[in-house]
Amino acid sequence: ALGVASAALANLKPEEQIQYRQAGYSFMSWNMGKIKSNLEGDYNSEQVAAAANAIAAIANSGMGALFGPGTEKDVGNVKTRVKPELFENMEDVGTIAGNFVAAADNLAKVAAGGDEVEVSTAFGELGQACKACHDKYRMKD
Amino acid sequence: ALGVASAALANLKPEEQIQYRQAGYSFMSWNMGKIKSNLEGDYNSEQVAAAANAIAAIANSGMGALFGPGTEKDVGNVKTRVKPELFENMEDVGTIAGNFVAAADNLAKVAAGGDEVEVSTAFGELGQACKACHDKYRMKD
Numbered sequence: 001a002l003g004v005a006s007a008a009l010a011n012l013k014p015e016e017q018i019q020y021r022q023a024g025y026s027f028m029s030w031n032m033g034k035i036k037s038n039l040e041g042d043y044n045s046e047q048v049a050a051a052a053n054a055i056a057a058i059a060n061s062g063m064g065a066l067f068g069p070g071t072e073k074d075v076g077n078v079k080t081r082v083k084p085e086l087f088e089n090m091e092d093v094g095t096i097a098g099n100f101v102a103a104a105d106n107l108a109k110v111a112a113g114g115d116e117v118e119v120s121t122a123f124g125e126l127g128q129a130c131k132a133c134h135d136k137y138r139m140k141d
Numbered sequence: 142a143l144g145v146a147s148a149a150l151a152n153l154k155p156e157e158q159i160q161y162r163q164a165g166y167s168f169m170s171w172n173m174g175k176i177k178s179n180l181e182g183d184y185n186s187e188q189v190a191a192a193a194n195a196i197a198a199i200a201n202s203g204m205g206a207l208f209g210p211g212t213e214k215d216v217g218n219v220k221t222r223v224k225p226e227l228f229e230n231m232e233d234v235g236t237i238a239g240n241f242v243a244a245a246d247n248l249a250k251v252a253a254g255g256d257e258v259e260v261s262t263a264f265g266e267l268g269q270a271c272k273a274c275h276d277k278y279r280m281k282d
Contacts, residue, residue: 023168026164030164030207053198057191057194057198058198062192
């Protein structure tokens with residue numbers, strides 16, 4: 001589910017891959033924050049659906065291609081928080097990433113429906129799917 | 142079309158807004174690069190559709206909320222390349238952003254259809270829509 005590096009992408013430098021994957025995660029986290037704020041305050045169904053769509057589309061964009069050779073450690077002043085263990089456990093990472101994509105797709109689906117209770121459950125499940133990867137494969141700050 | 146800052150987001154610091162908008166643009170540009178590579182080499186319809194979806198979903202995520210007060214200049218060591226002129230021409234920016242969202246939606250639509258010639262045209266149009274904003278409102282490197 002992480003996707004395979006396409007030949008078309010073979011020319012991305014390791015430091016570019018690190019920056020693009022951080023951008024993807026960071027932008028998803030902005031959208032998670034918006035959904036959280038909506039669940040805690042006034043619920044704007046359109047904003048939640050747009051945020052959930054952004055997360056799902058990023059989740060389905062093949063970010064696995066951004067974990068190529070040379071990206072398991074810092075490159076110059078481009079720092080990475082990935083644990084080298086990620087690259088040695090690709091089967092487990094694939095399972096975790098598959099759960100993550102499924103949870104993101106599910107959140108986008110229920111967000112389109114507009115039922116705040118369903119969104120709340122799906123949002124919690126997606127948060128767990130992010131955390132499952134971070135607990136094992138992302139360094140603490 | 143840039144969207145209005147929601148009350149739910151009022152607690153994002155200017156430096157966070159700058160970083161999130163850079164993340165969104167950066168992740169779109171990774172996906173533009175993938176589509177370009179596909180058009181120049183072997184065309185993988187599924188990869189192009191996923192990339193176009195990511196761009197369109199990011200375009201529709203309300204990034205206008207990330208141009209709040211205090212984000213018109215560097216904040217500490219968080220540098221921004223936005224020109225202050227952007228904040229003084231919100232009507233023009235709205236027009237440019239509207240064209241950009243329409244071009245991104247169109248690319249996602251034709252990419253789902255899988256016709257490489259249509260995708261090539263729509264990709265060129267989207268690139269022009271990005272450039273229209275950069276030419277006026279983004280500083281040179």
